Amino acid sequence: MTDDARRIEGNGPWPHTMRLQRFLARAGVASRRGSENLMTAGRVSVNGVVVCELGTKIDVDRDVVEVDGMHVSWPAEAVYLMLHKPSGYLTTMSDPQGRPTVAELVPCDRYPGLFPVGRLDMDTTGLLLFTTDGDLGQALLHPSRHVEKTYLALVDGSMSDQELEPLRKGIVLDDGPCQPARCSLLETVPPDAGCSFKRVRGTSLVEIDIHEGRKNQVKRMLGAVHHPVLELHRPAFGPLRLNGLASGSWRELERAELDALRECSCTVKKQATENNR
Template identity: 70%
Template sequence: MRLQRFLARAGVASRRGSEDLMTAGRVTVNGAPATELGTKVTVGVDRVAVDGKTVALDQGAVYLMLHKPAGYLTTMADPQGRPCVASLVPREQYPGLFPVGRLDKDTTGLLLFTTDGDLGNILLHPSHHVAKRYLALVDGTVRDAELEPLRAGITLDDGPCQPAPCRILDHSEEACLWPDTASAEARGRAGTATGVEVILHEGRKNQVKRMLGAIGHPVLLLHRDRMGPLELGDLARGSWRMLTPEEVDALKRVSSVASDPAYARDALRKDHA
């Protein structure tokens, strides 16, 4: 079979990602660099390696979550040498690893990584409505009524947003998330700040920040603790862990049904409950 198909089926990377590995000279077949995209291999006979590590067809894809800290770009390489999430995950062990979606440099929380290109593309597709929960500390004192435009589907400069279930966090929830908010509150209007939960079923650039800014409450701190069936839990900031088999199965179930309109309606009802 074609080498890029072999690599994709082995869970190293998507086919496109596998082609990038090949053209970069990181893939060898029987010890020789394989940079030609038409290269074919015989399964069980040829020895395929990426960065010197042997690749087996039955090794399967890799799925892990990272608790992203602030100050890191969601990219696997930065030409300017800025800190990026690639340094926080086992990239050398799994060369095809890539982040599913992105978090802003100053946003913390759950970031999913995988070598499964097909699953990654499904989860990122805007029509698939995979729910993501964000917790924001915003400038000023927010009244519940001010969140109604977000619940109804606020319109931003790039078009209308889907309705976003949201609520004001109580003080105990704020204290757990941001135990030391003095610096953030000092930047708030009259020294005040409010915690807000927002559930998104789409993933436009800076969407939560723009939505809350549109109602007059700029975001001071932003954290994501849930994506589809995955929850960050007590994973330490800056640490990663492999997904459990049950989490992988749940993620695949979500990806297989998320494009069903009934799924999106049920997800919205559940988030409102």
């Protein structure tokens, strides 16, 4: 057996080894689950050998890893930044139809492997987190309990507080019951929210906090109580706030923000472990 083959099997003499899907996630290729999907699809090779078996270990310093023929490098230092996403951009790094994507708004050339954590609909604005740290991205989006996200929704119709009760109790959608949401009616948009909704007669402004991340969840929740969403904005993701960041602009996270985000991700991991006992 060659040295390369032994390293692929994880039996080599070098100490800096890890599972291939973890390496891909840490390199910012995709989340841990996304990296596993790339492997099982036969898109990942190590030293020229396609590797489909989950759990395969590699030597980070010596093995050559490629995805779709493109070399994957171990990042010197992970990057974390937030974008104030404007309307009209898809939350994806590329689009085969040539539509505008958030990749056009962040420094992908400067930070290879940058990817969005979660998504916002094309017409939804607000805070979108980007990183090259696949492990953190995976923790923040763990399916058992997502990080709290705050939304402001301008909805059709004059809404009463009583109409929000089904959302607070956990409304049932076509894909199952939602976790209880914290929500309230607002008279005006908070000054630091970063949006400029214009309320007119016959509309209402709702603030809603959710922990899940289903597709179009907030829109579907409010639609289920007969108040369709006209505009939707996310001013906060976990401990992160836009705090005056202009629409279409990005900035790197400050140390305190990153520490708070990591603490939040550790809480998610702990809760997930307890839920699986």
